[in-house]
Amino acid sequence: MMVVTLKRCYSDVDGICGEAAALCCNSSNPQKSLAIARGNGHLSVMEHSAFTFLVEGVSRALLAQLTRHRIASFSVQSQRYIDMSSKCAYVVPPNIKSLRPSAESEFMYQMGMIHGWYKNWQDELLAAGHTQGEANEDARFVLPNATATSLMVTMNARELMHFFELRCCNRAQWEIRQMAWLMLEQCKIVAPELFKDAGPACFRGPCPEGKMTCGNPPKKE
Numbered sequence: 001m002m003v004v005t006l007k008r009c010y011s012d013v014d015g016i017c018g019e020a021a022a023l024c025c026n027s028s029n030p031q032k033s034l035a036i037a038r039g040n041g042h043l044s045v046m047e048h049s050a051f052t053f054l055v056e057g058v059s060r061a062l063l064a065q066l067t068r069h070r071i072a073s074f075s076v077q078s079q080r081y082i083d084m085s086s087k088c089a090y091v092v093p094p095n096i097k098s099l100r101p102s103a104e105s106e107f108m109y110q111m112g113m114i115h116g117w118y119k120n121w122q123d124e125l126l127a128a129g130h131t132q133g134e135a136n137e138d139a140r141f142v143l144p145n146a147t148a149t150s151l152m153v154t155m156n157a158r159e160l161m162h163f164f165e166l167r168c169c170n171r172a173q174w175e176i177r178q179m180a181w182l183m184l185e186q187c188k189i190v191a192p193e194l195f196k197d198a199g200p201a202c203f204r205g206p207c208p209e210g211k212m213t214c215g216n217p218p219k220k221e
């Protein structure tokens with residue numbers, strides 16, 4: 001199951017970004033200065049912040065999408081140092097689960113087959129004299145996108161706004177979208193001012209997706 005936890009951020013993120021904005025225009029009102037700076041697209045003031053999330057129980061398919069976001073820092077559970085033969089878990093897409101009552105167990109049966117292949121390659125590599133690390137790193141080539149992983153990701157508020165714009169959108173893939181909304185929910189609690197209008201691009205203007213638009217934007221509340 002996906003679990004997203006905001007582990008750390010500055011104690012007063014709205015305050016420090018507001019102070020940065022106020023300093024730029026010699027204002028004594030940080031909150032108002034922050035609102036003006038954001039309205040003017042002077043978004044660098046939002047970079048005086050860092051949000052670190054622990055994300056557990058997500059697929060390697062999600063990981064591939066998440067790490068496309070370059071203005072972020074990542075630490076991901078290693079499939080080289082960790083022997084996956086004892087602790088492999090899998091993410092089953094909800095649409096597969098809902099196909100028929102037996103779909104989830106069929107899917108897990110397939111994962112079990114793959115897991116068997118993983119163990120076979122690992123054993124053969126170890127028997128051929130390779131180290132455990134080498135066996136892990138080559139056997140993992142058969143592991144699927146569904147393999148669950150855990151990671152830490154750190155982004156500043158400017159990057160988070162951009163991330164939410166793309167990944168809270170109905171056009172984003174379901175798993176990363178679910179993760180983005182869980183992150184946004186927690187950001188809004190600790191920095192309500194910064195993330196006041198955060199969310200998919202359609203929260204702040206017209207949908208940028210053109211012909212690909214979902215035509216059914218999520219509600220702000």
Ligand SMILES: Cc1cc2nc3c(=O)[nH]c(=O)nc-3n(C[C@H](O)[C@H](O)[C@H](O)COP(=O)(O)OP(=O)(O)OC[C@H]3O[C@@H](n4cnc5c(N)ncnc54)[C@H](O)[C@@H]3O)c2cc1C
Nearest residue numbers: 065068069070071072159162163165166167169171172173
């Ligand atoms: C619905 C959807 C579908 C997608 N489909 C595909 C797909 O089919 N194939 C695919 O490969 N990817 C796909 N992606 C991924 C997408 O192309 C981006 O790689 C990903 O969303 C990261 O966005 P970004 O580069 O804006 O973000 P970040 O890497 O977080 O960068 C943030 C911003 O910083 C600036 N920036 C960062 N690096 C540079 C740089 N080197 N030069 C100039 N400016 C920079 C840009 O303004 C950028 O928007 C998809 C994404 C979405 C949301």
